[in-house]
Structures are given as structure tokens and as C-alpha cells.
Amino acid sequence: xxxxxxxxxxxxxxxxxxxxxxxxxxxxxxxxxxxxxxxxxxxxxxxxxxxxxxxxxxxxxxxxxxxxxxxxxxxxxxxxxxxxxxxxxxxxxxxxxxxxxxxxxxxxxxxxxxxxxxxxxxxxxxxxxxxxxxxxxxxxxxxxxxxxxxxxxxxxxxxxxxxxxxxxxxxxxxxxxx
Numbered sequence: 348x349x350x351x352x353x354x355x356x357x358x359x360x361x362x363x364x365x366x367x368x369x370x371x372x373x374x375x376x377x378x379x380x381x382x383x384x385x386x387x388x389x390x391x392x393x394x395x396x397x398x399x400x401x402x403x404x405x406x407x408x409x410x411x412x413x414x415x416x417x418x419x420x421x422x423x424x425x426x427x428x429x430x431x432x433x434x435x436x437x438x439x440x441x442x443x444x445x446x447x448x449x450x451x452x453x454x455x456x457x458x459x460x461x462x463x464x465x466x467x468x469x470x471x472x473x474x475x476x477x478x479x480x481x482x483x484x485x486x487x488x489x490x491x492x493x494x495x496x497x498x499x500x501x502x503x504x505x506x507x508x509x510x511x512x513x514x515x516x517x518x519x520x521x522x523x524x525x
Contacts, residue, residue, distance in 0.1 A: 349385055351400040361398060365405045379406065383408045391417050393409060398494050407432065407492060408426075408491075409429075409491050411423065429492075435464060435467075437461075437463040438461075438462070456511075459504075465477070466488050
């Protein structure tokens with residue numbers, strides 16, 4: 348089990364545009380996915396992008412078979428490893444909802460996201476992935492893929508009065524959940 352340090356907002360590596368994965372199904376790639384899973388689980392994350400541990404590749408993981416303690420009222424998102432993702436909005440409908448980020452610990456904000464999306468990419472073996480998603484699933488995918496283009500969720504916010512510390516905004520959740 349390898350748990351990496353998660354980079355925090357302010358680290359310039361989080362602002363880079365990640366490089367595409369060009370070689371699939373390698374020992375190194377499988378190890379990176381394993382490390383991302385271990386790191387995400389240790390932090391109770393809903394997802395994690397390779398740039399968050401300093402690896403400049405277009406690779407995100409998200410989802411779980413178990414309820415996430417940071418988002419106890421949200422539906423499960425299928426566990427996914429997604430490389431070289433492309434997101435297409437299905438319509439123009441957006442919704443705002445609360446987001447947190449392991450790279451922005453202790454804070455949450457109201458973030459607008461497309462409500463319905465199609466996402467495409469590849470799994471760790473190079474097999475194509477093509478899915479539709481809505482609601483929380485769509486939000487998680489968009490959030491994680493933003494890390495691949497150097498964006499953190501506060502950059503998407505339209506109103507910073509809806510940005511604050513988790514333990515103040517949601518007293519029952521606490522601030523150790525980020």
C-alpha cells in the first residue's frame with residue numbers, strides 16, 4: 348500500500364495541463380493506479396487525479412462500491428479508472444452543488460457543472476470507455492477531469508460568498524474530511 352502526499356492549492360504543479368497517456372497496460376501504469384486508489388481511500392476521496400500526487404498524466408480515478416463518508420447523502424458512483432478523458436455536455440442545463448477537494452482541504456464551495464454529460468477515454472488496458480452520466484456522477488467526473496487541465500473547483504465558482512470551511516458550513520461533517 349502506497350499512500351502519496353496530496354498536493355494542495357498553491358502548488359504550481361496543480362496548474363499544469365497534463366500529458367496524455369501513450370502506453371497502456373504497463374507495470375508502471377498499474378502501479379500508479381494502485382497508488383492513486385490507496386491514496387484516495389486513505390483520504391476518503393470520491394476521486395483523485397494523477398496531477399494531485401504530482402504525476403503529470405491524464406489519468407483520473409473515481410467512485411466506489413461503498414458510501415463515501417465525505418458525501419454520505421450522495422449516490423454511489425461506479426469505480427472507474429479513466430485515461431485521456433473527453434467530456435461532452437449533453438445539453439446546456441447546469442446545476443450548482445457543493446464540492447470539496449483533497450487539494451483544497453477543509454473547504455467547500457457551490458460549483459456550477461453540467462447536469463448531463465457523456466465521457467469517453469480509456470481504461471488502464473487501453474480499452475475504450477464511453478458512458479453517460481448525470482447528477483453527482485457527472486459532477487465527480489467533471490471535477491476530477493478539471494485537474495487534468497490545471498483547474499481547481501474554486502476557479503469554477505461564480506459567487507465566492509458560497510465558499511467556506513466545511514466545519515462552519517456543515518457542522519455535522521467536520522473539517523477533517525477533506
